[in-house]
Amino acid sequence: MEKIVDDDLKQQFMTQCHYESLFGSDLAQHAELLHFKTQEYIVKNGIQPAYLFYLVKGKAKLYDSLANGKDTLIDFFTPPCFIGEMEMLDAKNEPFGVQVIDDCYCLALPMEKYRAQLLADPTFLQHVCIYLSHKNARNIKTASRNQGFTLSQRLGAFILLTEHNGYYNEKHTQVAEYLGVSYRHLLFVIADFVKAGYLQKDRRGYRIANQKALQRLAWEVNSSDN
Amino acid sequence: MEKIVDDDLKQQFMTQCHYESLFGSDLAQHAELLHFKTQEYIVKNGIQPAYLFYLVKGKAKLYDSLANGKDTLIDFFTPPCFIGEMEMLDAKNEPFGVQVIDDCYCLALPMEKYRAQLLADPTFLQHVCIYLSHKNARNIKTASRNQGFTLSQRLGAFILLTEHNGYYNEKHTQVAEYLGVSYRHLLFVIADFVKAGYLQKDRRGYRIANQKALQRLAWEVNSSDN
């Protein structure tokens, strides 16, 4: 994690995401601009974050670390969205881990310093409420998709979502859990994709060789997004 | 829907559910006590509700009416919980339908009259935020269950959840959608239950003949509830 001291850039992100309008007061001006590299953790599992983040650029993923020590991939974050809002609302919640997929820029408010002020700000709370209810509706839709579509279709969509410079490089064990299928079956379908020429395996990982085909598979999955 | 004018009963529910503490002001005193009979709608699909409800007794279910006119069962409400909070926050949302399973009592605040006051009340907004984030966490768990358990297990849990006077009487078509399986397969597993003596069919519907066996099936599903 690295603090970016570039007021122009910060202002640009703020404008782009209407950051100021999230608050009833002038809290926005106290936000810092932070940058996270790929693989870095924005929130570490089980450790209360020091900031309330607002993701303005990049891509990140949400993990749940289970009692047995394993991680389960739960959800993705794409800008603009809050990160750490559950912890801010209710410190009793065990924080979930959030790890960066693509370099992330966040506007971040020091939690301790401004928590009381945030909890007393109806404008801010309204935005969080709306954010949470939309997120909830989205989760419901995602869940029904997992039931409604075949693994090939979901995997197609998933690969396009997590793709990075034309390569798919997620850990199979975690993806299997996220997509709710057995490890074995995931490998089976990936093998199918390779056989069909959608993916090609080289030393860097799985290269996307036929994006169109994957998009065709993913089409139905994503088009229930209204 | 019927308004109950019984201040003792109302006060009892309020105390039991800590209703007053949801608000920063003395809004609670303006709540009415409403009663809904089985099958009645608390919120009709697509129609903005006139109240912000707080379910204090009973059981209800949440539907999504799809574009093709069909209904999908999404979730259940058990007390205490808000109903209509999404609509209050953001009137642009198409309201989902909420229908009563077991007679319901709700404390209800007239939406139009108090909406502005609610949206300006940080105490109330905080409670809604926390409610939404818990609900979201629960939905995530439910979803992972749907992936992690077999239909027999989930159906066992489901029958016990929706059971009414010892009878299971849900519409198979809707249940199939809720549990995320084909209608055919649901019927298949129900037939298994009958064959195994867990259920017995008579003119009133399916009678629960072996609750223990169903509980045994449901055990694993429900015990991930920590």
Place this chain on the structure above:
DNA sequence: CTCCTAGTGTGAGATTTCTCATACTTAGTG
């Protein structure tokens, strides 16, 4: 260097779940 673990990869057979086809019943409608 060796052991150990996590991740990867493959095979084979079992189970779950789906699709399609086909009927029967009931309530509503013209």
Place this chain on the structure above:
DNA sequence: CACTAAGTATGAGAAATCTCACACTAGGAG
């Protein structure tokens, strides 16, 4: 009354997915 739509019901074969078993590789720990 005849027609229709929705819900119920059952059969048979196919597809999706799971479980178990085994093998290989790379990196960290002793």
